[in-house]
Amino acid sequence: MEETRQISTGYLIKRFAPYFKKYRWVLVLDLFCAALTTICELVLPLIVRFITDKGMNDMASLSVKLILYVGLFYLILRLIDAAANYFMANIGHVMGARIETDMRRDLFEHLQKLSFSYYSNTKVGQIMARITSDLFDVTEFAHHCPEEFxxxxxxxxxxxxxxxxxxxxxxxxxxxxxxxxxxxxxxxxKRMRRAFKMGRVVTGDINAQVEDSLLGVRVVKSFANEAIEEEKFNEGNAGFLNIKKMMYRYMAGFQTMTRLFDGVMYIVVVVAGSLFMIGGKITPGDLMAYLLYVTTLLTSIRRVVEFTEQFQRGMTGIERFIEIMDEPLEIVDTPGAKKLKNVKGDIRFDHVGFMYSDDHTEVLSNIDLHVEPGKNIALIGPSGSGKSTLCNLIPRFYDVTSGRILIDGQDIKDLTLHSLRSEIGMVQQEVYLFAGSVFENIAYGLPGADKDAVETAAKQAGAHDFIMGLPEGYDTYVGERGVKLSGGQKQRISIARVFLKNPPILILDEATSALDNESERIVQQSLEKLTVGRTTFTIAHRLTTIRNADIILVLTEDGIVEQGTHRELMARGGIYHDLYQLYTEDSDLNEEF
Known part of the structure; x- marks a missing residue:
């Protein structure tokens, strides 16, 4: 379970208040309408007191005309009250919904800027809970909080x-x-707030567990482990029930306390008021007004009490919103960053070192490498040697911890992230397709691309023929994560996406390692077309696919231990030679290099 440290209410309100700025005049009008409804309610006890005292002290002065005037006056007040209440219920709620929308937009924008390391350490289910259900209650909170108080x-x-x-x-x-x-x-x-926060954390955990189980449903069924998944879910569900019990226990105590004080205030007015009336210090009309005002006060207090649950839900949602908004952006544009233009593709690693910030594990150390424009660089080595990390440093998915990386002589830290990443294309082992059509997934490489451009990219990737064989061609729905397509089809669509982007720098991260032989052959042909004229980094699983690379780098825990062409490395008889011999002798080799 996540940390449930509680942020002070004052700080949360201070951070939330700026969201009212855009709607300040709506808020002012809403509070004005609230004042009108309150005045209408407070006038009634005065009218009752006036009529009661008139009737008891001078019945003759209590004429039909006076009563009708009083009745008409109160009717006008009630019409004003109705109009003001309509505005509060309609426009006031819309204001709250707009604030919720603004917060969700800011949260999503911030999430887009967070680095890979944040997502590596955070459950997607928790993030989903914060961006959806946690902010649902903000609409009611934003509207009712200033109004009720x-x-x-x-x-x-x-x-x-x-x-x-x-x-x-x-x-x-x-x-x-x-x-x-x-x-x-x-x-x-205070206790209700803590319980609500724990409830939100548990809800996020349940979401994460359900998402994990449903996305992995094929693995679950293949191992016949439905019962294990049900047990895991029931454990989380039971924890959620326990939190709910705690929440309702505090709520019940809160409501019982307020009902008790209701009775105390009424009995105080009746007993003390009666004694004052006997002593001649107040009139019967005064006592009646006291009782009505106490009823008004208690009604108001009850509304605040009823709102307290919503208030705490809203504050909890705001707290969890702020926790993400306060997550530092590890990778940002430096002041004065320039756009990367007219890229040739000359890349230099200058004494580059890298370690992960969370566990300080050193992955790369003192890497020196110069790649000329248009060259194809292949990286091989055991898992964990830093092949993917080295490539992920180029688009600044992570920042180097020492040294620097230069593109065309410019330090990538001095370039805007958008312009840098716009010039780099990636084809990864795990292809991600968005829920949508084939056309939309290819066009993602160049937003706004027309049909001709998308089809041209698909033909270059060797994907056009199979796409036209789909039920609706380019309009075929691919399913969540492309589940309706085979691995080779998904990979060719991802390659078409990069063809459409047409970047001068290319990173191929084990792009064929998960494919069968036939799919690998087709995809490899597409990749060979894609790499022409581009500076390319290829992380290799099957060593036969990189024989034609301009430079092959052998990475181990000690860094780059060998580099050269296939022929040079084979002649040297070192690590690469041994690995290649082993691979070609056993084409079913399972160990990844």
Missing amino acids: FIAALKITVSFVILANVNVTLTLIIFAVIPIMLLCSIWFN
């Missing part, structure tokens, strides 16, 4: 002023109960 403060203040003018002592006795209620509320609120 403004109304409560207005009612308490106005009621206190009116009642103090009638009888200060009785008013102080009644209002002395409110601070005690507030202290109890604070105590319960």
